[in-house]
Amino acid sequence: MLRLVSKRLLQGSREAQLPAALTLPRLYHERVVDHYDNPRNVGSFDKNDPSVGTGLVGAPACGDVMKLQIKVGDDGKITDAVFKTFGCGSAIASSSVATEWVKGKQMEEVLTIKNTEIAKHLSLPPVKLHCSMLAEDAIKAAVKDYQTKLAKSSNGSSEASPVEKAANA
Amino acid sequence: MASKLLASALRKTLTPHAPISKPSSFFRAASTAAAAVEPYEEAADGVYMKGVKISGRPLYLDMQATSPVDPRVVDxxxxxxxxxxxxxxxxxxxxxxxxxxxxxxxxxxxxxxxxxxxxxxxxxxxxxxxxxxxxxxxxxxxxxxxxxxxxxxxxxxxxxxxxxxxxxxxxxxxxxxxxxxxxxxxxxxxxxxxxxxxxxxxxxxxxxxxxxxxxxxxxxxxxxxxxxxxxxxxxxxxxxxxxxxxxxxxxxxxxxxxxxxxxxxxxxxxxxxxxxxxxxxxxxxxxxxxxxxxxxxxxxxxxxxxxxxxAKKEMEYDQKRISQLQERMLSGIREQLDEVVVNGSIERRYPGNLNLSFAYVEGESLLMGLKEVAVSSGSACTSASLEPSYVLRALGVDEDMAHTSIRFGIGRFTTEEEIDRAVQLTVQQVKKLRELSPLYEMVKEGINIKDIQWSQH
The missing domain is CATH 3.40.640.10 (Type I PLP-dependent aspartate aminotransferase-like (Major domain))
Structure with missing residues (x-):
């Protein structure tokens, strides 16, 4: 008897909960969840390759580190991009989106990508806006790293570790 | 006794309203209960909650936040x-x-x-x-x-x-x-x-x-x-x-x-x-x-x-069981993952609380991946903020490690199957996120993360 009654009660409470649950504010937009579950362009390029620019931004102490790498063709077009991110789901999604957006674009063009666009695309809540800013910074750092590499190789001087330099940027 | 009372009370309150098709949630509950044999519909497609699709009910490992009520207590x-x-x-x-x-x-x-x-x-x-x-x-x-x-x-x-x-x-x-x-x-x-x-x-x-x-x-x-x-x-x-x-x-x-x-x-x-x-x-x-x-x-x-x-009657039994489950969980995770740190003393500890830091994996992203396990990164009161736990900082845990903690709470009703499933999911998720982690990659390359000048945001 008790089993039956409690079953009824349990079912009742579940049924009653569901409509309420759907109206709850969402913590993550479905695009964030999608990029988190299936991150695009995960990986690494050889950072010593002269055609690769590496951007490493954030700090472990803050809970976010983003590494974004671009591979640039001779015509200044970004042929490929990869990322690795230590951080929350929104940070992972922001960097995943960033790699998608920079691919196939000119270097000057990607510098115009704004954090607000990324945030809007992912519907990031205010507390997660820094994730999109970090993604913008990562793109800029990667381009800058590539350009310094290019300048240095044309000067023929030895280069410093791109990782450290990028982190300082 | 109690169940009989409840049943009769339910019947009393429900039957007079039966002809009136008032769509109150309580009434709807009773009508589905009448066809109790029907499988629970939501189980197939899963529940959509806070932007996360959940199939079935996640297994509960957050006993420090709150525990389920013992059925004997309800009686x-x-x-x-x-x-x-x-x-x-x-x-x-x-x-x-x-x-x-x-x-x-x-x-x-x-x-x-x-x-x-x-x-x-x-x-x-x-x-x-x-x-x-x-x-x-x-x-x-x-x-x-x-x-x-x-x-x-x-x-x-x-x-x-x-x-x-x-x-x-x-x-x-x-x-x-x-x-x-x-x-x-x-x-x-x-x-x-x-x-x-x-x-x-x-x-x-x-x-x-x-x-x-x-x-x-x-x-x-x-x-x-x-x-x-x-x-x-x-x-x-x-x-x-x-x-x-x-x-x-x-x-x-x-x-x-x-x-x-x-x-x-x-x-x-x-x-x-x-x-x-x-x-x-x-x-x-x-x-x-x-x-x-x-x-x-x-x-x-x-x-x-x-x-x-x-609790007085069963404390000893619970203690023994929970210790075994904790042991099972910790060894299960440690067998498959390196750099897992237990936060706080291992000897002077209530075994139902296992607070672990998974190095190079951020806690919140891990929680997001562990959809089928109900755990938290620390206290329920502070889990809304982005700050790392003040308790872990008081222990002197490095700030980067404080961001990586997950608290597993084991209780009276936790089963071995639940622990095994939680271990499996955790290991799977940590491995996936470490693949994604630039820090893990650097450490594998032999770079000391502490030597890098990080730009603070």
């Missing part, structure tokens, strides 16, 4: 909702008398679990209220002579916040640091005591990391200096043996919903010899000897009493 409570609904403070009829005797029986059950007299138990709404009464109530009562409180940096927010409130009123507070294992240094406690110290408040079992403070030793020191000793034992009740005389506590905060009892009820132990006095935080009809006015919620109190009685 004991039900009559006090349905037939014996009297106000325990009513003196003029049977409804009042039976409720009153139920409350007194529950008081005795709670007292019995902690080695106290029933007269020393005051029912409240929960441990937060107990902590408020203890910290603010004691200091306000003795404010003319005593102006100083000693507590620890790893206390629960409600103790820390009460202390902060006292500070604004001009009291002095010493927040004792803890050692890397989460325990306080007794010499530091001794050194912090002043002639005007009015209270020492140290929690028995930490809610985030589960370490057990040396209660008897702290009690000895407080006895030596004749200072009232308060402890927040919400996480300790029913889990480790408590004896108020051995610990020499003057005040102790207890909670119902951490011991498989109902939410919304707690109990405050207040020593009678030597007597400790407090200024009430709630004024009114003078219930609970004037310390906590407001009608005592009979069903909840009966539930808490029953939960304590069950």
């Amino acid at each position: 004991a409570m039900l009559p006090y909702y349905l037939t014996r609904y009297g106000n325990p403070h009513s003196r003029t009829h049977m409804y009042g008398w039976e409720s009153d005797s139920a409350v007194e029986a529950a008081r005795a059950q709670v007292a019995d679990l902690i080695g106290a007299s029933p007269k020393e138990i005051v029912f409240t709404s929960g441990a937060t209220e107990c902590n408020n009464i203890s910290v603010k109530g004691v200091m306000h009562f003795y404010k003319d002579k005593k102006r100083h409180v000693i507590t620890t940096q790893t206390e629960h927010k409600c103790v820390l916040d009460s202390c902060r409130h006292l500070q604004q009123e001009g009291f002095d507070i010493t927040y004792l640091p803890v050692k890397p294992d989460g325990l306080i240094d007794l010499d530091q406690l001794r050194a912090a005591i002043r002639p005007d110290t009015g209270l020492v408040s140290v929690m028995a079992v930490n809610n985030e990391i589960g370490v057990i403070q040396p209660m008897e030793e702290i009690g000895e020191i407080c006895k030596e200096f004749k200072i009232p000793f308060h402890t927040d034992a919400a996480q300790a009740l029913g889990k480790i043996p408590i004896d108020v005389d051995k610990w020499n506590v003057s005040l102790m905060s207890l909670s119902g919903h951490k011991v498989y009892g109902p939410k919304g009820v707690g109990a405050l132990y207040m020593r009678r010899r030597p007597r400790i006095r407090v200024e009430p935080q709630m004024n009114g009809g003078g219930q609970e000897r004037g310390i906590r006015s407001g009608t005592v919620p009979t069903p909840l109190v009966v539930g808490m009493g029953t939960a304590c009685e069950i």
Whole structure:
């Protein structure tokens, strides 16, 4: 008897909960969840390759580190991009989106990508806006790293570790 | 008995409304229950909640936040909702008398679990209220002579916040640091005591990391200096043996919903010899000897009493089982993952709390991946903020490691299958996120992360 009654009660409470649950504010937009579950362009390029620019931004102490790498063709077009991110789901999604957006674009063009666009695309809540800013910074750092590499190789001087330099940027 | 009562009551309330097709949620529930054989629909497609698709109910490993109510507790409570609904403070009829005797029986059950007299138990709404009464109530009562409180940096927010409130009123507070294992240094406690110290408040079992403070030793020191000793034992009740005389506590905060009892009820132990006095935080009809006015919620109190009685009987068995499960979980994870750190002392720890840091994996992203496991990154009160846990920082855990912690809470109803599944999912997710982690990659390349100049945001 008790089993039956409690079953009824349990079912009742579940049924009653569901409509309420759907109206709850969402913590993550479905695009964030999608990029988190299936991150695009995960990986690494050889950072010593002269055609690769590496951007490493954030700090472990803050809970976010983003590494974004671009591979640039001779015509200044970004042929490929990869990322690795230590951080929350929104940070992972922001960097995943960033790699998608920079691919196939000119270097000057990607510098115009704004954090607000990324945030809007992912519907990031205010507390997660820094994730999109970090993604913008990562793109800029990667381009800058590539350009310094290019300048240095044309000067023929030895280069410093791109990782450290990028982190300082 | 209870079930029969409930069933008849349900039938009574439901049948008259049956012809009227009023779409109340309760009514809908009953109609689906009539076809109880039907499988639960939602199980197939999953539930969509907070942007995350969940199939079925996640397995629950967050026993420090709250525990499910033991069915035996519900059985004991039900009559006090349905037939014996009297106000325990009513003196003029049977409804009042039976409720009153139920409350007194529950008081005795709670007292019995902690080695106290029933007269020393005051029912409240929960441990937060107990902590408020203890910290603010004691200091306000003795404010003319005593102006100083000693507590620890790893206390629960409600103790820390009460202390902060006292500070604004001009009291002095010493927040004792803890050692890397989460325990306080007794010499530091001794050194912090002043002639005007009015209270020492140290929690028995930490809610985030589960370490057990040396209660008897702290009690000895407080006895030596004749200072009232308060402890927040919400996480300790029913889990480790408590004896108020051995610990020499003057005040102790207890909670119902951490011991498989109902939410919304707690109990405050207040020593009678030597007597400790407090200024009430709630004024009114003078219930609970004037310390906590407001009608005592009979069903909840009966539930808490029953939960304590069950806990007393089954503590040893639960302890043994939970230790085995903790062992199983930890070894399961460690076999498959490197660089997993247990936060807080392993020896002096309640085994139902396993707070782990997975290096190079951010805690929040791990939680997001563990959709099928209900765990948290620390205290439920602070999990909304992005700051790393203040408890872990007090232990001296590096800030980057403090961002990587997950608290697994194991309880009476956790099964081996659940533990195995949780281990499997955790390992899978950590591996995936480490593949994604630039830090893990750097470490594998031999770069020391600490040497890098990180740009702070």
